[in-house]
Amino acid sequence: MISQKKILVVEDNEINRAMLSEILSSEYQVLEAENGAVALDVLKEYGEGISLILLDIIMPVMDGYTFLAHVKADQAYSSIPVIVTTQSDGESDEVAALSHGAADFVAKPYRPQIILHRVASIINLRETAAVINMIQYDRLTGLYSKEFFYQRVKEILLQHPDRKYDILCSDIENFKLINDIFGIPAGDRLLCGVADMYTRLVGDKGICGRFNADQFACLLEHTAEYTDDMFIELGMEINSLSHAKNIVMKWGIYSIHDRGISVEQMCDRALLAANSIKGQYGKYCAAYDDQLRSRLLREQAITDGMEAALAEGQFEVYLQPKYRIKDDRLAGAEALVRWNHPEWGMQSPAYFIPLFEKNGFITKLDQYVWDRACAVLREWEDKGYPPLSVSVNVSRADIYNADIADILLNTIRRHRLPPSRLHLEITESAYTENPAQIIHTIGRLRELGFVIEMDDFGSGYSSLNMLNKMSIDILKLDMKFIQSETAKPVNQGILRFIMGLARWMNLGVVAEGVETREQLERLREIGCDYVQGYFFARPMPCGEFEALLRKERTTVDEGQAQAKERPWVEQWARVILVADEDAEYRSQVKKTFENNYQVVEAADGEAALACIASYENKIAVAILSMTLDGPDNFSVLEVLLREKSVWNIPVIATGPGDTQLEERVLDAGVDDFARKPHTQKSLWNRALRAMGITASRERERTLQNEAYRDFLTGLLNRRGLEASVEALHKEDCPLAVYLFDLDNLKYINDSFGHGEGDRMLMKFSEIIRSHTRGTDILSRFGGDEFVVVMKQMRSEEMALKKGGEICRAVRESGWREGLVPACSAGIVIGNEEDGLNEMVKRADEALYSAKTANKGGCCLWKG
Known part of the structure; x- marks a missing residue:
């Protein structure tokens, strides 16, 4: 049986203590103290086992403010939330309590549902913070996790700018054999032994972390030069453990001279040094050297120049023609990017795209290409050319951007184009990284009218099962796959199978990398729809492509001309819904929130239900009067709370000072109840608190999911x-x-x-x-x-x-x-x-x- 959470009630009035104990005891274990001094003794006994403190301010021996000062000054208890109980709900009392470190306050006389509601909310916030702490440490070794190690190193370097530090990283050669031969428990014991060795090595001169599997790192204050003998001795220490035999560790050292780079880069440099001596007998450590440095300097030069290059228009959009295979007519293009550097000359995407994908700049570059592609389409349309489509790349980083739909919609609207003119290419390998996220995002973009292409199909990462779940329109076959499969006898390859599958799923097929007439004829024979490749044309500047347009005088793609445009959904700002029969009250609420939100008004229950149906998850907070005209108010509330499970809309109920009504709506699940009359400042604070609690719950769910999931595979850890x-x-x-x-x-x-x-x-x-x-x-x-x-x-x-x-x-x-x-x-x-x-x-x-x-x-x- 799970033990109940403990709440400490600090109150000198015995009757009040009994009342609070009666209210709370159904859900919590209640501890009591008649003044601050006794409460401190209770804290010493139970420590952080106490989930929350309910504190009276006016008490003999030690009053509430003095007790609060003691609690907040003691690191062992400072994280325990405190709710102050007062004789009135005046603003001065609230300000005084909060300024002394209280998390919230409630007024006397006590109302059971209010007490339970506030207590549950505050405990939930504290437990969310505990979840955050759970993912800061490696569970097996107790060392810092990788992400938190980065953060702590950054803080230490900022705190001690004059001290010299080194990053040391290690990797165990053939660690896999330990698990294979001696079993996983033996491998885990070895890792714990390595962690203990790191802790002793560092002492109070730095910090340690475990990255993954057998990779460890430490930040160590530089006190002496490193020698092979030092690392040989460390290796002997590891091999002296009873469960370790012939363990070889490789160490990499990065002496921190450049504090301008990220901590992650520092650790990468140390690991690069360690990897450089893998497999070398008798070599145990290596420092980050000039050869590694020169490679990273090239990457840094690219990174340093990328923002200016984008601003100065050094990135040029090239278009590779796409041809309809049944008549060899021009039917569209794929937008590619080249870097025309003033010093280095024209650079291939292979030179800079992988780095941009790693450092995140790819999202800015992609958006630039989207905009330029749409600008070219608009220019062609103004000149009377047929409405061709252009395919643009959507990288993995773009998929995880919550605003991707808004960005793409704004881009095509700015150039007055329908979404179907922009085809979005998502590489096949991206579908395996976070399938649920990809499915949701791609489905949303397709609903808005964009045409979705799965790029590099056949490169070997996706499954037919995943393909069945995707909302896509076109398969784009991988170049290497085309070149190998078209070389096989027609009855032995799998191209026919793919074409049959595409027809069954009502998907178009584009083959890229077509270089020979033989490949073209093979693709034509099995019914491929579109092709692109050097056999027809190389990627070219937009001006040359326009010349090709004029020369070809291509006709409008019949399928595209007849395609029915899907309407896109209008995007709105976040909405405050105020449903109240009093027009003056609605006007006051609008003045309070209109600078930060779109305020939508409803004067009766029917209008409220219509607003909920129209705005759905765009509603940031619903302020609902429980005396509305029209349908039963609890019917409106029921709709809001039912949708809360989907959209998580915070709800603040308002009404007269009726205790039974207040308890009823709180029982129903609203976030707060505001008695009328109340000030707009009070309503503003309640709205912010309700949104904060909702956001906290969402973050808690996210953190719990992160804490229980393996980041790479998405499976449970x-x-x-x-x-x-x-x-x-x-x-x-x-x-x-x-x-x-x-x-x-x-x-x-x-x-x-x-x-x-x-x-x-x-x-x-x-x-x-x-x-x-x-x-x-x-x-x-x-x-x-x-x-x-x-x-x-x-x-x-x-x-x-x-x-x-x-x-x-x-x-x-x-x-x-x-x-x-x-x-x-x-x-x-x-x-x-x-x-x-x-x-x-x-x-x-x-x-x-x-x-x-x-x-x-x-x-x-x-x-």
Whole structure:
């Protein structure tokens, strides 16, 4: 049974204490104190186990303000929220309480629903802060998480500008073998030993953090030069641990001379140095050197010049013609970008786009290209040319911009174009990073009228299952795929299958990279719609493309001319809805909020319901009178609260000083109740507080999701796995617990880089998603280990069959030339009472057997 939260009531009046205890005891464990001095003793006993303090101000021995001063001055108790109770609800009392550190105040006599409502809101805010703290530390080692380590280093460097510091990063060679040979618990013990070594190494001269898997970092005050002997000694210390054998650690050092770069860049430089000596026998440490520096200086030069280049128009939009294959007529274009640098000359996108994707500048460049493409389309239309469409790139960073729909709509409106003239290309690999986010965003853009193209289809990252979920209009086949597939006999390739699939899904198909007549004829034979490539034309400046337009005198694409334009949704500012029968009151509310919000008025219940239907999630706060004319007021309230689960609209109810009415609406779930008459300043403060509580709840949900999800794959992490298994019911049993291990991830990371390794991890996560049910529990257990819990697995034969199916899907998925991916699996059948740790331990034993007997297969634990 979960223990109740504790609330400390500090009140000298015994009757008042009894009343508060009666109000709160149904939901909380109540502790009592008759004055501030006694309350301090209670705090010493329970500490931060107390969730909230209800504090009277006027008391003997030690009054409330003195007690508050003690609490806020003591770091052990300062985070405990305090609600002050006063004899009146005057503004001076509120200001005095808040200025002394109180979180809120309530007036006497006590009204139960008001007390419970305020207490629950404040405790919720505190718990949100606790969730934030949860993701600041690495759960296994207790060191700082990567993101928080960056933040702390930044703070220390700012606080001590005259001190010399170094960043040291380490990586364990072949750490994967530790988990493979000795098991995951042994690997975890080793990581904890490394963490302890870092802590001793740094002492009070710096801080430590764990980045991922076996990567650690520290900020260390520079006191002496680093020698090989120092790192050999550290290696011997690690190998002296009972569970470590022949461990080799590589260290990278970055001495902080340039404080103008980000902490992330500093750590990247140290890791680059460590990676530079991987595989070199007898070499344990390396400092960031001139060769690495020169490469980064090139990147920095690009970064330094990118803003000015954009402002000065150095980026030029080139257009590559797109041809309709049935008659070889010009049908559109793809917008590409080139950097015409005054010193370096014309630069290919391969020179700067990857860096822009990494540093985030790609979003500005994309928006620039969107605008220039629309300006060219507008110019052509004004000159009477047929209305061709232009495809533009939408990067992964653009997808995560909450304002992307507004930005694109404003762009096409500014140039007086319908959305269908702008085709949005989203690369296939982007669909695997955060499928839910991509599906939502792309669906929204398509609803607004934009044509969606899946770029680079066939590059090997998406699944047919994902394709079925996407709201897209066109498949754009990957260039390398076209060049390889068109070389095969017509009856042996998969192009016909793709064309059939596209026809079945009512999708158009564009083939890029067409370089030969043979490729064109093959594509024409199987029914491809559009092509582009050097066989027809290279990318060209907009002026040359216009000349091509004049020469071609192309006709309007029949399909495009007949396409029915989809209306786009008008975007509004955030709305304050005031539903009140008093016109003067509505006028006062409008004056209060109109400088910051669009204020919408409703004089009766029917008008209120119409406003809710019209503005939906654009409503920032609804101020609802409980004495409205028309439909029953609680019917209006019911609609608002029902939609609250979807749009989370804060609701402030207003009405006369009727305690029963107040308690009824608070019970219904409104955020606040404002008794009439009240000042507009009070209403303003209530509205801000209601919006703040709503935002806090949203942030709490987001943080909890982050705390329970693996950032890279979107699967559950260990914390999320444990929480999900704890929530299992008897009807879910028996369970099949699988421990999957990617056999060659370490080789991929070392040979091709961590970016390729990350893509393999994401690919595997998609495979297990597509081979399991929505109710099964999927998690990334750590590094390249994945735990899958399949419910209601009735037989060992079925469990082995499913494991073999997933291992086979990995082998057949393909990755890159010369590399066959593989995974192994250990399986155990059990029940929830066996405990997660025990079942994973057994699955780990089975995994070891699978690797010993048949690497790339699976094995069932037999005890």
